[in-house]
Amino acid sequence: MKKIAIFASGFGSNFQALIEAIEKDKLHAAIVLLVSDKEGCYAIERAAQNNIDTFVFNAKNYPNKEAYEMAIATILKQKQVDLIVLAGYMRIIGKVLLDQFEGKIINIHPSLLPAFPGLHAIEQAYQYGVKIFGITIHYVEEDMDTGKIIAQDCFKISENEDIDTIEAQIHQLEHHLYPKVVEMLLKK
Numbered sequence: 001m002k003k004i005a006i007f008a009s010g011f012g013s014n015f016q017a018l019i020e021a022i023e024k025d026k027l028h029a030a031i032v033l034l035v036s037d038k039e040g041c042y043a044i045e046r047a048a049q050n051n052i053d054t055f056v057f058n059a060k061n062y063p064n065k066e067a068y069e070m071a072i073a074t075i076l077k078q079k080q081v082d083l084i085v086l087a088g089y090m091r092i093i094g095k096v097l098l099d100q101f102e103g104k105i106i107n108i109h110p111s112l113l114p115a116f117p118g119l120h121a122i123e124q125a126y127q128y129g130v131k132i133f134g135i136t137i138h139y140v141e142e143d144m145d146t147g148k149i150i151a152q153d154c155f156k157i158s159e160n161e162d163i164d165t166i167e168a169q170i171h172q173l174e175h176h177l178y179p180k181v182v183e184m185l186l187k188k
């Protein structure tokens, strides 16, 4: 059984989608670790509910990014993780993790990259007047929201569609596509 680690900083709905895909036998993997940089975030609660081990850290307690990434890398190696799945992890992955897990880190982003990288991508696209919204799953490279694209999906919005409905549709797409892509990568 392939082993995956999820990195999340927030609500963790994509984490939940991966858990449910495993339960439904659509994703053949074990989630062996949740890594989070945000004490008290709901993703940690989801890990507890599903008996998934966690590594929760506060970046301020480490001298630099290298130090906390070394700590993360040590646990990932101990747990023999095959794939690192970023799911709303709001930190840039640094050299330590990129070097040790080359080609094994993926991210999901709520826009059709390379358009609208960074924070508040849906809002950015909405303000810009975008008519086709979408999501991107990509390999992680040293910059934010860059790296070779693995999969995308999109939908056309109707006249006067509000941002909440668009956001809900984005999340629906994410929850559907992310488990499928993880399964596809693990089968390779």
Ligand code: GAR
Binding pocket: 008, 009, 010, 011, 012, 013, 014, 015, 087, 088, 089, 108, 109, 110, 118, 119, 120, 121, 145, 174
């Ligand atoms: C998701 O929409 C994901 O695409 C986005 O954060 C959200 C996390 O939601 N990621 C980024 O913006 C990465 N730059 P979740 O915590 O409910 O899974």
